Amino acid sequence: MRTSYSAIQTYLQCPQRYEFQEMQKIRVPKSREAIFGTLIHSTLHFMFKQDPLFPTLEEVIAYFREHWPDLETFNKDAAHDALKQPWAEEDEKAYFEQGVKMLKRFYEKNVPWNFHIVDLESRFELALTDEKTGETHVAAGIIDRIDKLDDGTYEIIDYKTGKRMPSQDSLDQDLQLSLYSLGLQKRWPHLKPEDIKLSLYFLRHEEKLSTVAHQDTAEKIKKHILKTIADIQERTKAGKEFEPIPSALCNWCGYRPMCPAWRHLYKKETSPLLAADGADAAIEKYFELKKAEKQLAVEVKILQDQIKAYMDQEHLTRIFGKDGTISKKLIQRYAYDLEKIKELLLPFNKWEAILKADETKLKKILKELPEHIRNAIMETRRVAREYTALSVSTKPIEKPQENATVPDNF
Numbered sequence: 510m511r512t513s514y515s516a517i518q519t520y521l522q523c524p525q526r527y528e529f530q531e532m533q534k535i536r537v538p539k540s541r542e543a544i545f546g547t548l549i550h551s552t553l554h555f556m557f558k559q560d561p562l563f564p565t566l567e568e569v570i571a572y573f574r575e576h577w578p579d580l581e582t583f584n585k586d587a588a589h590d591a592l593k594q595p596w597a598e599e600d601e602k603a604y605f606e607q608g609v610k611m612l613k614r615f616y617e618k619n620v621p622w623n624f625h626i627v628d629l630e631s632r633f634e635l636a637l638t639d640e641k642t643g644e645t646h647v648a649a650g651i652i653d654r655i656d657k658l659d660d661g662t663y664e665i666i667d668y669k670t671g672k673r674m675p676s677q678d679s680l681d682q683d684l685q686l687s688l689y690s691l692g693l694q695k696r697w698p699h700l701k702p703e704d705i706k707l708s709l710y711f712l713r714h715e716e717k718l719s720t721v722a723h724q725d726t727a728e729k730i731k732k733h734i735l736k737t738i739a740d741i742q743e744r745t746k747a748g749k750e751f752e753p754i755p756s757a758l759c760n761w762c763g764y765r766p767m768c769p770a771w772r773h774l775y776k777k778e779t780s781p782l783l784a785a786d787g788a789d790a791a792i793e794k795y796f797e798l799k800k801a802e803k804q805l806a807v808e809v810k811i812l813q814d815q816i817k818a819y820m821d822q823e824h825l826t827r828i829f830g831k832d833g834t835i836s837k838k839l840i841q842r843y844a845y846d847l848e849k850i851k852e853l854l855l856p857f858n859k860w861e862a863i864l865k866a867d868e869t870k871l872k873k874i875l876k877e878l879p880e881h882i883r884n885a886i887m888e889t890r891r892v893a894r895e896y897t898a899l900s901v902s903t904k905p906i907e908k909p910q911e912n913a914t915v916p917d918n919f
C-alpha cells in the first residue's frame with residue numbers, strides 16, 4: 510500500500526473521511542484554510558528558489574497577490590456544485606491581509622539570507638516492511654525545506670500556518686518530523702539521527718520550535734504507520750464500515766454534505782422504516798419522549814423519596830398496591846483494603862484475576878500522561894464488544910447554505 514503521514518492521520522481522525530479521500534478518491538473543494546496554507550507555502554518556495562538572487566519583498570507580495578484566487582474563481586472552482594463552500598468578501602479580505610502580514614514579517618526576519626538551503630519541497634519515499642505479513646508498503650512525503658547548518662548538520666523545516674503551537678514534549682515525540690528525518694537518512698545514509706535538527710516554523714507567531722531526531726521515535730513512526738495500514742487493510746477485508754467521527758475538524762471538511770454524520774442536514778430522506786409522516790416527525794417525537802423520560806425520572810425519584818420516608822416512619826419493609834409490591838432493602842457496597850487483599854491473594858496467584866482495567870478511569874488519567882505513553886496505551890486497544898446506541902444533543906447546529914444540497918447519486 511502507498512500512503513503518507515497525512516493520509517494516516519486522516520484515517521485516525523476520521524475513518525470516513527479517509528474512505529472518501531483516499532479510497533473513493535472523491536475530490537472536494539479545498540477549505541479556505543487549505544487554500545491559504547497552500548499559497549503561503551508556494552510563496553515561500555518562490556522566495557527561496559531563486560537563491561542567491563532572492564526576490565525583493567515587493568516581488569514576494571506581488572507573487573502572493575497574483576496567485577490569490579479571486580472570489581469568483583474560487584466559488585466557481587468547486588469540483589462539485591453541491592459541495593460549494595462560498596467564500597464571503599470580508600473573509601477573503603481578512604485571509605489575504607493575514608497572508609501579507611505573515612510574509613512581510615517572515616521576509617524581514619530572513620534578511621540577509623545567511624543560510625544554506627539544500628532543497629525545497631523535497632519529495633521522499635520510504636519502503637516499510639511489515640514483519641508479520643512480509644508485505645512492503647511505501648510512505649511518501651514532501652519536506653518543505655532542508656538547510657545545511659554551519660556545523661555540517663542538517664535542518665528539516667516544516668512551515669505551519671495554523672494557530673496552535675505544540676508543547677516541547679509533543680514536538681520531541683512528533684512522528685511526522687521523525688518520518689521526514691527517515692526520508693532524509695534514506696537519501697543520505699551517512700547521516701545519523703542526531704545530525705538532523707527538526708523544526709516547525711509557525712509563521713503566524715514568527716516562532717520556530719526545534720528538536721533533534723531520535724532513533725526510538727523513528728522506530729515508533731514505522732510501527733505507527735504499519736499498525737495503521739494493517740488496521741485499514743483488516744477493516745477493508747472484513748467489509749467493516751469506515752465510520753465518521755464528528756469533531757471540530759468537520760467545520761473544514763468538504764465531505765460534510767455526503768457524510769453519514771451530516772448528510773441529513775442537507776438532504777431529508779423519507780423511508781418506510783420511519784413513521785408515515787417522515788423523518789422530521791419521528792425525530793420530533795423522539796425528542797419529545799426523551800424529554801418526558803427525563804421528567805419521569807425526576808418524578809420517580811420524588812415519589813421514591815416520599816415512599817421511603819413513609820415506610821421508615823411506619824416501620825414497614827413492604828407495602829402493597831393493586832399493581833404489585835414495593836419492598837425496602839438495605840443495599841451495602843463495600844470498600845476493601847486492597848493492599849491487604851493483595852498480600853492474601855498473591856500466594857494463590859489470584860491477584861491478577863481480580864484486577865480489571867477501568868476504561869472510564871483510564872480515559873480520565875490519559876490526558877495527564879505524556880503523548881508517547883498515551884499512544885502506547887492506545888496501541889494496546891482492541892474492540893471487546895460492539896453495539897450501536899443513540900445519543901441526543903440539543904446544541905444548535907448551523908444549517909447549510911441554501912444551495913448546498915447533495916445530488917441523488919450519493
Ligand code: SF4
Pocket residue numbers: 523525526753754755756758759762763764765768769770771
Ligand atoms: S464531516 Fe466530519 S465526520 Fe464527516 S467525513 Fe468529514 S471529518 Fe469525518
